[in-house]
Amino acid sequence: MNDFIAARSQMALSLGFHIIFSCIGMVMPFFMAVSHYYWLKTNNVVYKNITKAWSKGVAIFFATGAVSGTVLSFELGLLWPTFMLHAGPIFGMPFSLEGTAFFIEAIALGFFLYGWNKFNPWFHWVTGVVVGISGLVSGILVVAANGWMNSPSGFDYVDGKYINIDPVKAMFNDAWFSQALHMSIAAFVATGFAVAGVHAFMILKGKNVLFHAKAFKIAAVFGCIAAVLQPLSGDISAKDVAERQPAKLAAMEAHFHTGKSVPLIVGGIPDVKEKKVDYAIKIPGLLSFMVAGDLNAEVKGLDSIPPEDHPPVAITHYAFQIMVGIGMLLLFVAVLYFIALWKKKIWLERRWLLILFAAVTPLGFIAVEAGWTVTEVGRQPWIIQGIMRTADAVTPMPGIVYSFYIFTGVYISLAIIVVFMLYRQIKMVDKIYDIPSNSDQLKG
Amino acid sequence: MLYVVIIYLWAAILLYLLLGGADFGAGIIELFTSPKNRKRTRKVMYKAIGPVWEANHMWLIITIVILFVGFPEIYSTMSVYLHIPLVIMLMGIIARGTAFTFRHYDAVVDDMQVLYNRIFVYSSFVTPLFLGIIAGTAVSGKIDPHASTFLPAYIYSWLHWFSISVGLFTVAICGFLAAIYLIGEAENEPDRLRFIRKAKQMNVAAVLSGGLVFITAYLEKIPLIEWIFGNAAGLSAIIAATLSLVLLWYLLARGKTRVLRLLAGFQVTMILFATTVRHFPNIVMLKNNAYLSLLEHSGHEKAINMLGMALLLGSIFILPALFYLIYSFQKKDPEKLRPSAKG
Ligand code: HDD
Ligand code: HEM
Ligand code: HEM
Numbered sequence: 001m002n003d004f005i006a007a008r009s010q011m012a013l014s015l016g017f018h019i020i021f022s023c024i025g026m027v028m029p030f031f032m033a034v035s036h037y038y039w040l041k042t043n044n045v046v047y048k049n050i051t052k053a054w055s056k057g058v059a060i061f062f063a064t065g066a067v068s069g070t071v072l073s074f075e076l077g078l079l080w081p082t083f084m085l086h087a088g089p090i091f092g093m094p095f096s097l098e099g100t101a102f103f104i105e106a107i108a109l110g111f112f113l114y115g116w117n118k119f120n121p122w123f124h125w126v127t128g129v130v131v132g133i134s135g136l137v138s139g140i141l142v143v144a145a146n147g148w149m150n151s152p153s154g155f156d157y158v159d160g161k162y163i164n165i166d167p168v169k170a171m172f173n174d175a176w177f178s179q180a181l182h183m184s185i186a187a188f189v190a191t192g193f194a195v196a197g198v199h200a201f202m203i204l205k206g207k208n209v210l211f212h213a214k215a216f217k218i219a220a221v222f223g224c225i226a227a228v229l230q231p232l233s234g235d236i237s238a239k240d241v242a243e244r245q246p247a248k249l250a251a252m253e254a255h256f257h258t259g260k261s262v263p264l265i266v267g268g269i270p271d272v273k274e275k276k277v278d279y280a281i282k283i284p285g286l287l288s289f290m291v292a293g294d295l296n297a298e299v300k301g302l303d304s305i306p307p308e309d310h311p312p313v314a315i316t317h318y319a320f321q322i323m324v325g326i327g328m329l330l331l332f333v334a335v336l337y338f339i340a341l342w343k344k345k346i347w348l349e350r351r352w353l354l355i356l357f358a359a360v361t362p363l364g365f366i367a368v369e370a371g372w373t374v375t376e377v378g379r380q381p382w383i384i385q386g387i388m389r390t391a392d393a394v395t396p397m398p399g400i401v402y403s404f405y406i407f408t409g410v411y412i413s414l415a416i417i418v419v420f421m422l423y424r425q426i427k428m429v430d431k432i433y434d435i436p437s438n439s440d441q442l443k444g
Numbered sequence: 445m446l447y448v449v450i451i452y453l454w455a456a457i458l459l460y461l462l463l464g465g466a467d468f469g470a471g472i473i474e475l476f477t478s479p480k481n482r483k484r485t486r487k488v489m490y491k492a493i494g495p496v497w498e499a500n501h502m503w504l505i506i507t508i509v510i511l512f513v514g515f516p517e518i519y520s521t522m523s524v525y526l527h528i529p530l531v532i533m534l535m536g537i538i539a540r541g542t543a544f545t546f547r548h549y550d551a552v553v554d555d556m557q558v559l560y561n562r563i564f565v566y567s568s569f570v571t572p573l574f575l576g577i578i579a580g581t582a583v584s585g586k587i588d589p590h591a592s593t594f595l596p597a598y599i600y601s602w603l604h605w606f607s608i609s610v611g612l613f614t615v616a617i618c619g620f621l622a623a624i625y626l627i628g629e630a631e632n633e634p635d636r637l638r639f640i641r642k643a644k645q646m647n648v649a650a651v652l653s654g655g656l657v658f659i660t661a662y663l664e665k666i667p668l669i670e671w672i673f674g675n676a677a678g679l680s681a682i683i684a685a686t687l688s689l690v691l692l693w694y695l696l697a698r699g700k701t702r703v704l705r706l707l708a709g710f711q712v713t714m715i716l717f718a719t720t721v722r723h724f725p726n727i728v729m730l731k732n733n734a735y736l737s738l739l740e741h742s743g744h745e746k747a748i749n750m751l752g753m754a755l756l757l758g759s760i761f762i763l764p765a766l767f768y769l770i771y772s773f774q775k776k777d778p779e780k781l782r783p784s785a786k787g
Contacts, residue, residue: 056549063545066501067538073508074534077523084512085520089747092513096751099509100758103502107765114773167750397527397598410535414542424552 006404007079007394012376013404014072016369017411021065023368025105026139026184027191027222028058029112029132034218036125050215052116057425059113064418066106068411079400083383083393086162090155091148093167094141101138105131139187140180147175150375151244152384178240179375182233185226186371189330190364192223197361198426200354220357223364224334231327235290241378242291245385246300247309248378251316253287254280258301262287267321270313275303277317311380319373326367333360445752450738452755453510458716460503462621462709465614467500469622471540471568472615473642474561484635485626486561490548492629501541513751517741518728522578525587525601529574536571539563572618573611577602580610580657583719584666585729606664609656616650617712624708628701640696647689671723678718685714 001009032054039047073095077084111119111127118124148154154170155162199216203209242249249255254270254277255262264287268280285295292299302310333356340347347353383390394400470489477485511519523530540563547560581587581602591597623643630636661668672678692707723729728736742748 060545060549063541067541070501070505070537070541071534073505073512074523074530077512077519078527078530081520081523084523085516088512088516088519089514089743092509092747093750093754095509096513096754097758099502099506100754100761102505103758103762104765106502107762107769110769111772118772165744165746167747395524395527397524398594403527403531406531406535410538414538417542417546421546421550424550428552 001401001404003398003400004391004394006401008390010400010404010407011075011079012373013408013411014068014075015372015376017415018065018068018072019368019372020365021061021068022135022139023187023190023365024058024061025065026132026135026187028054028061028195029128029135031191031195031218031222032058033125033129033132035215036128040121040125046211046214049211050218053211053425054215055113057422060418060421060425062109064414069102079395080383080393081395083388086388087149087384090152090162090165090167090170091145093171094145098138098141101134101141105134105138108134136184136187140184143180143183144171144173144176146375147179148173149383150179150379150385151175152387157387174244175240178233178237182230182237182371185230185233186364186368188222188226189230190368192219192221192226193330193333193357193364194361195219196223197358200357201361202426204351204354204358216357220337223330224337227327227330227334231331234324234327239291242299245379247302247305247311248316248374249291250300250302250305251311251313251378252320252374254313254317255287255299255301256303258298258304260288260298261285261296262299262301264290268317270317272313309381311378316374316378319370319377322370323367323374326363326370330360330363330367333357445749446739446742448752449510449514449742449748449755452752453507453514453738454716454720456503456506456510458713460500460507461617461716462712463500464503465572465618465712466621466625468540468568468572468615469618469620469646470626471565472572472619473622473626473639473646475565475569476619476642476645477638481638482561485638488626488629488631488635489622492626501537504537510751510755514743514748515736515738515741516743518736518738521587521589521730521736522582522728525589525598526578526581528598529577529581529602533571533574533578536567536574539567540571543567569615572614576611576614577607579614580607582728583723584664585731585733586664587728588731590731604664605660606657606666609653609660613650613653613657616646616653617715620646620650621708621712622646624704627704643696644693647693672718675721677721681714681718681721685711685718688714 032051035047035050035054038044039051108127108130112124112131115124115127119127148170151174152170153173154166154168156164196216196219199212199219202212203216238249238252241252253265254268255265256275256277261284263282263284265277266281266283268277270277288297288299289295291297302313336347336353336356340353379385381389381391383393470492474482474485474489508519511522543560543564547557547564550556550560584604584606586604586607587601588596591601620643623639623646627636627639627643630639658668672682688707688711692704692711695704695707720727723735726735726737730736
């Protein structure tokens with residue numbers, strides 16, 4: 001592994017790690033707000049216990065999200081100083097605003113976690129909602145910064161100089177909306193299915209069924225609504241990519257030859273040398289239709305792009321297939337669940353539905369990682385699309401390989417500890433929350 | 445607008461030093477507390493910093509964002525030449541933040557606690573040490589952008605006695621701030637006396653390591669004495685800090701907690717002021733009298749303007765909420781401060 005690959009891997013690792021915690025940080029406060037609301041409205045202590053149990057889990061995730069985010073803001077410079085030298089002032093606007101959002105989030109979190117019984121209950125409830133809203137806003141802002149890397153705007157690039165800078169235009173670049181929308185929904189999909197899955201598993205084991213059933217329902221409803229919306233927003237994203245980054249679209253689809261009436265390629269193994277895809281299912285004309293709304297439209301293939309500007313085709317293609325495959329599967333699960341809720345109440349008591357949810361627990365997060373792989377690897381070799389190459393941005397310091405090993409070790413250990421603690425947290429639900437009335441007084 | 449941004453930068457650094465510093469300091473105090481008292485210290489400390497630690501740590505992020513948006517050249521130069529100490533500091537931040545949370549939210553109390561505690565106290569020491577090393581390096585004039593080999597470019601820039609003594613000084617200051625802060629949080633007399641004693645020890649440590657900074661500066665030919673004593677503003681700041689120190693020792697015996705906190709904060713502010721006022725606007729000194737200046741190396745005007753606006757706008761939202769947070773949890777009612785079901 002050379003230093004350049006190490007730097008890219010370290011960046012990917014850190015972002016891939018952070019995104020899990022930030023999804024949870026963005027979405028869990030909304031779940032908690034719902035159960036907290038039921039507790040205040042119904043006085044049913046199970047809801048209070050759910051809120052508290054979740055909030056303890058979330059505190060663990062928040063701390064990990066906050067430190068991994070702090071690391072990222074240094075890493076941008078540690079690994080890509082040349083990029084930050086030029087890009088910092090241009091795409092910095094969302095980061096400056098994000099500072100405010102984070103701050104509000106951290107303050108509201110202080111109130112929420114430590115404010116039980118200390119404030120007016122509705123003030124306390126609102127602080128929880130504020131945590132969620134500011135988390136969502138900061139997610140949208142940082143994705144807008146990433147959108148700028150895919151679709152640079154708000155400056156003129158003349159003779160290697162960046163002039164006429166307009167940070168506001170840079171923030172509202174062409175990609176920000178489709179990406180921010182898709183990412184926000186993705187966070188709900190991923191967190192919703194993960195949380196629902198864990199509670200489904202506990203119900204299957206017959207532990208604290210009352211507690212877990214209520215928790216399951218809140219998470220499942222959020223996750224399923226988002227799962228229905230996700231393919232729609234994915235379609236917007238795909239059209240957007242076709243327009244601004246034809247090379248990325250071509251790599252996603254392993255679409256080698258420019259032509260009219262292009263089929264949609266599902267699965268398959270791309271063969272970059274022979275410029276073909278083996279063992280794939282081809283749906284005639286569908287890609288043309290998805291991109292342009294016309295079965296005969298022309299879609300640019302990789303042959304229309306100079307070879308030195310090709311992204312890695314195989315990785316991008318596989319990642320895209322994984323994301324879309326999961327998207328379709330979760331859509332199916334969501335539809336089943338809604339049918340169960342509205343038409344076939346009897347299904348809700350069946351084990352197979354719970355088993356299905358337990359089985360898809362990690363899939364949302366896998367789709368998130370795959371989606372980011374599409375976006376980021378599909379942008380290569382550019383760090384700023386069409387302007388700066390990733391290889392020109394990397395730090396001159398040698399030995400990044402070692403730093404990559406260290407970070408890998410740290411993140412792996414952290415992941416293990418977080419999982420271990422969550423496992424204990426869930427195991428303790430029995431002991432802490434078993435007898436509702438009693439636990440309430442004890443833990444006040 | 446540039447000056448607004450610079451004031452925010454300075455204020456963010458100061459607040460990180462004061463609030464984040466007290467936060468680190470709590471871990472340092474724990475490190476230097478005899479095992480039999482550790483549990484008590486930990487309890488007082490957790491109640492004091494639990495609700496605010498996330499917010500404290502935001503000042504660092506604000507500092508970084510101001511640097512990369514407003515002063516990209518300074519940010520990227522520091523990132524390249526101080527890569528190694530920055531990574532060590534980051535490791536400290538990761539270890540500390542997670543250990544702090546884990547030990548309070550782990551649902552089962554067992555041997556893992558020992559591990560969390562150990563990680564927490566050591567990283568509380570290492571992180572400010574390296575923060576100090578980075579700050580010391582920034583003014584030491586030892587960063588060499590023309591170095592062509594690994595050691596001079598990436599190691600000798602920061603690894604020297606001066607930066608290490610600044611690191612130790614920073615550690616002592618953090619411990620001192622925390623001890624002063626904890627005096628007011630103690631719930632009983634023995635605890636209070638213990639924190640007063642700690643405050644005195646940390647103060648002595650700060651004075652000693654401060655002396656070391658001057659000695660090493662002299663040995664490394666860094667004109668620190670001239671910077672600090674060579675101009676009226678710096679000199680008066682140092683005199684004010686020294687006078688308030690006398691007052692502080694006097695008051696320590698009497699335990700006026702609020703005045704003590706103000707005085708300690710005042711001293712640290714004066715020290716930061718004295719060390720930055722003379723060579724303003726230059727914040728990073730490079731080899732051969734080259735430097736990076738806040739005025740000459742600021743980013744594009746438009747970016748600075750937008751950044752300034754964002755900061756001003758943010759303050760309108762943040763400051764009242766932050767004060768209310770601190771105020772709410774300052775009110776004494778230990779019974780209800782239980783953070784979690786576990787208590
Ligand atoms: C739960 C997660 C999830 C699911 C089920 C899907 N996606 Fe996705 N996708 C993401 C999570 C995600 C993401 C991680 O959030 C990405 C990465 C960058 C972004 O903005 O969103 C993404 C990126 C992304 C991109 C690239 C956008 C860009 O580079 O700007 C496209 C074209 C799609 N998605 C399309 C789809 C389609 C057609 C789906 C159909 C089911 C789909 N996604 C399901
Ligand atoms: C959290 C979700 C994200 C994930 C999982 C992610 C993933 C990745 C991956 C896999 C790479 C390596 C690509 C390669 O070298 O082949 C990468 C590179 C990079 N990403 Fe992202 N990314 C995310 C969001 C962002 C955001 C929001 C930003 C900036 C605002 C960003 C900035 C970068 C930079 C600077 C690089 C290195 C240069 C490059 O390889 O192009 N990423 N990321
Ligand atoms: C798509 C990518 C990203 C999303 C959606 C995202 C979202 C979030 C969210 C919601 C939080 C707060 C929740 C929590 O603390 O767990 C957070 C924390 C943080 N993120 Fe990210 N982030 C992304 C990438 C990045 C990048 C590239 C950076 C750095 C340049 C970054 C910097 C931070 C920082 C500094 C924090 C800590 C804030 C705190 O202390 O509360 N994030 N992120």
